[in-house]
Structures are given as C-alpha cells and as structure tokens.
Amino acid sequence: MKHLIPECEALKARLPQGFESTLVLPCLRRVQEERGYVADGDIDALAQYLGVPRVQIEEVLSFYTQFRRQPIGRWHLQACHNVSCSLRGAGSLLDRLRERLGIEPGQTTPDGRFTLSTVECLGSCGTAPVLVVNEVYHESMTPEKLDALLEGLE
Numbered sequence: 001m002k003h004l005i006p007e008c009e010a011l012k013a014r015l016p017q018g019f020e021s022t023l024v025l026p027c028l029r030r031v032q033e034e035r036g037y038v039a040d041g042d043i044d045a046l047a048q049y050l051g052v053p054r055v056q057i058e059e060v061l062s063f064y065t066q067f068r069r070q071p072i073g074r075w076h077l078q079a080c081h082n083v084s085c086s087l088r089g090a091g092s093l094l095d096r097l098r099e100r101l102g103i104e105p106g107q108t109t110p111d112g113r114f115t116l117s118t119v120e121c122l123g124s125c126g127t128a129p130v131l132v133v134n135e136v137y138h139e140s141m142t143p144e145k146l147d148a149l150l151e152g153l154e
C-alpha cells in the first residue's frame with residue numbers, strides 16, 4: 001500500500017477537505033490491481049492513511065463482489081449464472097468447467113493456475129452465455145469454445 005500513496009495523494013488533492021473517505025474505492029481498486037487481492041494489512045494501512053474506520057472499508061469490500069480477499073489463480077474464470085446466461089446454457093458450461101478443472105466455484109486448482117467463480121450479470125446478456133477470463137469477455141460460449149479456450153491458457 002505504501003508505494004501507492006503518491007497516487008492516492010494525487011487523488012486526494014482533487015477533493016475538498018473532509019471528503020477523504022471517497023477515496024476508499026479507488027485506493028482499494030489500485031491495491032487489488034497491484035496485489036491481486038486486498039489483504040488485512042491493506043485495510044489497516046488504508047484506514048490509517050485515510051483516517052476512516054476500518055469497518056467502512058470492510059463495508060465497501062463486502063458490497064462490491066469484484067474485490068477479492070484471498071489470492072487467486074493465474075487465470076480467474078468468472079462464469080455468469082444470471083437469467084439470460086442460464087437460459088442459454090450457462091449451467092452446462094459451469095458443469096464443464098467443474099469437470100475440466102476439478103474444482104467448485106470459489107476454489108482454486110492446487111497448481112494455482114485457475115480460480116473459478118460464478119458471478120451475476122456481466123452486462124452482456126445479448127451475447128450470453130458469458131465467461132470472463134481475467135479481464136477479457138468470452139461471449140456466446142459453447143462447450144466446444146470453452147474447451148478451446150482452456151487449451152490456450154497456460
């Protein structure tokens with residue numbers, strides 16, 4: 001967190017005094033971009049830096065499901081299981097992912113390569129079903145496309 005302080009200071013300089021708590025979200029995003037997840041120590045450091053209660057940061061972390069509190073695999077597979085994707089085969093894709101990876105949603109493969117998550121609507125219902133791998137959308141997925149995709153992930 002320490003090395004991100006200059007960036008946070010630049011953001012802080014753009015705010016009126018007393019609005020430091022609005023920096024919780026962008027600072028947490030930067031921490032996660034750097035580390036891959038938000039550790040307990042990051043929360044303590046950010047609470048101290050911004051002068052906000054720790055619980056306020058934990059509230060943000062628990063509200064936004066994009067934040068992770070644990071390390072994840074090199075490839076983070078996020079399978080949408082909301083209505084449009086479910087109607088267009090998300091369940092079969094998820095079954096295929098479970099079978100191929102040998103893990104359940106919320107788990108990481110023992111070799112640390114893959115983490116599987118289920119997520120709510122990814123805003124791409126017109127091209128359902130959707131799978132996001134790290135930050136990249138894979139749309140109109142089929143089991144065959146999924147197999148090809150997994151083969152290309154080292």
Ligand code: FES
Pocket residue numbers: 080081082083084085086120121122123124125128129130
């Ligand atoms: S329901 Fe899956 S992207 Fe909207």
